[in-house]
Amino acid sequence: MPFLFKSLLAEAGIDPAEVALLRHRPSGVVDPFPIWRSDRAAFEDYQSVQFNGRRGHFRKPVWAAFAAVPGGKTLFLGLYRASLRGPVAVGSKDPFQGNVLEPEKFDRYDCALMSELSDYSGRLFIDWGASPRAWVQRGDSDKRITELYEEYREPEFPGYLEIITPLSAVPTMPSSWADFLRAAKGVYLLTCPRTKEQYVGKADGADGFWGRWLTYAATGHGGNVRLRSRERSDYQVSVLEVAGSAASADDILQMEARWKMKLQTREMGLNGN
Numbered sequence: 001m002p003f004l005f006k007s008l009l010a011e012a013g014i015d016p017a018e019v020a021l022l023r024h025r026p027s028g029v030v031d032p033f034p035i036w037r038s039d040r041a042a043f044e045d046y047q048s049v050q051f052n053g054r055r056g057h058f059r060k061p062v063w064a065a066f067a068a069v070p071g072g073k074t075l076f077l078g079l080y081r082a083s084l085r086g087p088v089a090v091g092s093k094d095p096f097q098g099n100v101l102e103p104e105k106f107d108r109y110d111c112a113l114m115s116e117l118s119d120y121s122g123r124l125f126i127d128w129g130a131s132p133r134a135w136v137q138r139g140d141s142d143k144r145i146t147e148l149y150e151e152y153r154e155p156e157f158p159g160y161l162e163i164i165t166p167l168s169a170v171p172t173m174p175s176s177w178a179d180f181l182r183a184a185k186g187v188y189l190l191t192c193p194r195t196k197e198q199y200v201g202k203a204d205g206a207d208g209f210w211g212r213w214l215t216y217a218a219t220g221h222g223g224n225v226r227l228r229s230r231e232r233s234d235y236q237v238s239v240l241e242v243a244g245s246a247a248s249a250d251d252i253l254q255m256e257a258r259w260k261m262k263l264q265t266r267e268m269g270l271n272g273n
Helices: 005-011 032-038 040-047 052-058 167-172 175-183 208-219 249-263
Strands: 019-024 049-051 062-069 073-087 106-113 124-126 136-138 145-148 164-166 186-191 198-203 236-242
Touching: 019 032, 019 073, 032 040, 032 062, 032 167, 040 049, 040 106, 049 052, 052 073, 052 106, 052 136, 164 167, 167 208, 167 236, 175 208, 186 208, 186 249, 198 208, 198 249, 208 236, 236 249
Parallel strands: 019 062
Antiparallel strands: 019 136, 049 106, 062 073, 073 106, 073 124, 124 145, 164 236, 186 198, 186 236
8 A cells, every 4th residue: 555645744743634745846047955955944935935826835834845956856955834925015026037016916825844854855856746736735635655765865967858948957966967968978958947948958068067157156157259248147948969078179160050050049039150
């Protein structure tokens, strides 16, 4: 018989019917999981602001926070005692994208991390079910526990073509991911969340994709003329093609040119050459 997350709640003395399950997943250029890993306070600030049109989803006094992690898994982050404070203060901004939040649309909640089930944080995975877009669900639903690690582990590298992340998350990627990205060269894509434009670039330096992306994360433009002339944005970055180990700098340059032609980023994007 499968062991269910609601049973774990009950064993901890928490009524599952009083719990809302929140599965945080990447949205636009924001990926909550690396934020949780690197800056817990920033993650909790992010979680505490919710759209008031869905206020009914957040009435439960306890929130069980989860994150969608690479490989399609759902990782338990912790339990929070939650209560509605009221509309966000005038002038409040989204903590990661910098957008001004309208008090008419967004609420702020007081969220306090609970000690219950804290030993399972970062170690326990559940089967979220067939509706991954339904990111808020009931605590008394049948969520099967699928894995439990002895200790917190960095998520496994998902493969180059599965990497889709905001540039701001690059410096906090797991160290094993950095090793993979440092060892590979090739062609990548930047997409601007504000203008929806694309930029194709190549990574052919000694530190591969990792070194190139760190430069963007630090400067916002990576030395590119068109990007330098624009308002700074947290671009989403992904790998388009990985070069073979025998590929020369000219081979990678040709790969980059092909992708620029395919995506028409000279005519309709951010590439200037």
